[in-house]
Amino acid sequence: MDITARIERSLHTALAPGATPPLLNLAMQHAVFPGGARVRPRLCLAAAEACGGDDPALAEAAAAAIELMHCASLVHDDMPCFDDAATRRGRLSVHRAFGEPLALLAGDALIVLAFQTVLRAPIRHPERLAEIMRIVADSVGTPTGIVAGQAWECETHVDVSAYHRAKTAALFAGASMAGAAAAGGPIEEWRAVGERLGEAYQVADDIGDAISAAEEMGKPVGQDAALGRPSAVRELGLRGAVARLEALADAAAAAVPPCRGRAGLGALIREGARRLLPKTLPAGAM
Amino acid sequence: MDITARIERSLHTALAPGATPPLLNLAMQHAVFPGGARVRPRLCLAAAEACGGDDPALAEAAAAAIELMHCASLVHDDMPCFDDAATRRGRLSVHRAFGEPLALLAGDALIVLAFQTVLRAPIRHPERLAEIMRIVADSVGTPTGIVAGQAWECETHVDVSAYHRAKTAALFAGASMAGAAAAGGPIEEWRAVGERLGEAYQVADDIGDAISAAEEMGKPVGQDAALGRPSAVRELGLRGAVARLEALADAAAAAVPPCRGRAGLGALIREGARRLLPKTLPAGAM
Incomplete structure (x- = not known):
């Protein structure tokens, strides 16, 4: 079974309706399906495989857990008191589709799930x-x-490096480390792989936010500028941001500790990072 | 060290500021200190003691975990999209003191904590x-x-018994079972102790909601009637509700499985349930 099918299967198992109040279950499903690129659970499973992959069920559960946390954060971040986003992945956001109470509860339930x-x-x-x-x-x-990363946005004195590390890189780092842990591999050694990839992803998001059309992203864009958030494009320019993304992908690949699948994983990481760039990138930006 | 001091100490340890964004930490502290009656963690530690109490640190961690979950649920329940409560325990609710974004994040962070x-x-x-x-x-x-209990309030077809069991009794059941588990005791056998006590607590809350002055409760009252929620007082009358509370406390005490501390715990449960009644109970209601 390929990696995508394994991820979707474990998420579907986690979200089986059972005795859950029906609307709550639908709100949770709406938050998780259809998914985005599933970058974090892919990284988690890839790390587990690279470490020998001797407990696939545990690796899949860890990957699903990381993705459920990501989806929970999207549901809460989209709510009116944060981004007030009407859409997500090209559809209504959870609070627009199910109302604020169920969105709040769906996020909570996904964290616990x-x-x-x-x-x-x-x-x-x-x-x-x-x-x-x-x-x-x-x-x-x-x-x-x-x-905590999200909470730095509420502080007057912001530790910018802590903000960046926590807001995005933390869950990527968790994905790579949880994958390694699921296969009995070394753990701390995998942190940098996820952190660099998370930073690359944040840069890709900044690029997307700055230039993409709303149709392609499936969510409101230009939020960073509107909300005065730090952005790699504002700091480095578009060409600089693309170069930074590629350097971070190289650093992530180089950080993979010695293991069976090291070479293949490095190539996968570089390829994956490149696919994060918007399709409409202006000529000359790469 | 007495049981109250053990609970407060483990909560303070859990909420030590460390590198957490300062306002987020303050919002979390505001949600947890000063506490209410700490009924759930007391039940958890009492169950652990009754089972032999051979791992006090684990029992304290379990008790703190249960109380942190309770506090998280209060923070989210008080938010504008649910009860829109301005006060809690005689002070501003978290979202009134820190704003909605930090209240949402504080609840999330408390669940994870x-x-x-x-x-x-x-x-x-x-x-x-x-x-x-x-x-x-x-x-x-x-x-x-x-x-899930809270989410039943968003459904048009409500399973009332599932609603009651989940909304309050579930965390009480968790408290008694986690305490037993922390001491290596039997687990399922302790469920009914917490469930009956949770039901008693819900009845006490209905009584308090129906008759207390806002000053005594430290939160807005009369919400059940205003929001059309099920209430033991509306079903049974005030005298009937008080009798029901005492019967539930007796049932909780009777459900304590055979263990070293069975008699003392039974007395503690009956006494604790009686203290849940509002001080201003009209003459003739008992």
Whole structure:
């Protein structure tokens, strides 16, 4: 089974309706399906495979947990008190489709479901559970996870480097480390792979925000400028930002620790980062 | 160290500022301190003690996790899209004191912190971790935790018994089961203790909502009638509701499984339930 099918299957298993209040389940499904590029769970599974992949069910649960956390953050970030986004991935955002109460609850339930997904997995190596849960939790919560990253936007004195690391890179770092942990690999050694890739992704997002048409992104664009957020394009110009993205992808590939799948993974990372660039990039920007 | 001091100490440890964005940390602290009656963590520690209490640090972490989940739910429930409550425990609610974005993030961060608290505990019995995490997660998330309970309020066809069980009783059940699990005791056998106590607490809340002055509750009252929610007082009358509360406390005490501290815990439960009644209960209601 290919990597995309494995990710979608574990997400569908996690979101099976069961006894969940029906509208809550639909709101959660709306937040998760259809997905975006699933970059984080792909990275998680790729890291697990590169480390030997001896417990696929655990790696899939970890990958699903990371993606559920990502989807939860999108639901809450889209709400009126943050971005007030009407659309996401080309459809209504969760709060526009289901109302604010269910959007708030769907985000909460997805955060908890991420942990439940790891805890419910039919796994061979239960002794790896706690480490995976710790990685997932720390990449989302305080002091340095994506929730903390979002909270830096509410401070008057912002630690810009902490902001960037937490807002996006933390969950990418969590993805690579959780994948390694799921396969019994080294953990800290995988942090830089995810962090560099997360930084690359943030730069790609800044580029997309600056130049894409709303139709292509499927969400409102030009938000960074409108909200006065830091942006790689404003700092480096468009050509500089594209060069920065490629340098970060190279750094991510170079950071892959010695393992069976090192060469293949490096190529995958460089290729994946390039695909993050908007299709409408003006000639001469690369 | 007495039970109150142990609970407050573990909550303070969990909420140490560290590198967390300062306003986010303050918003989280505001949600947790000063506390209410800490009924759930008290139940958790009491269950652990009754089961032999051989891992106090793990029991304290479990108790703190349960209370952090409770506080997170209060923060999100108070937000404008739900109760729009201006006050809580006699002070401004979190969103009134810190704004909606930080209230939303503080709730999210508290949910994650609950798991982190269990994962960070300096414990003697790591093999009990997964079970505790599972209990905590299931009492909060889908399909039958407090988030699902809240979500039943958004459905047109409500399963009233599932609603009641999830909305309040689930986290009480989680408290008693997590306490037992922390001490290596039987787990399912403790569910009914928490469930009956949770139902008693819900009845006490209905009584308080129906008759208390806003000053005593420290939060807006009469919400059940205003929002058309089910209420034991509307179903049974005031006298009937008080009798129901006492019957539930008796049932909770009777449900305590055979263990060292069974008699003392039963008395504690009955006494605790009686203290849930508003001080201004009209003469003749008991």
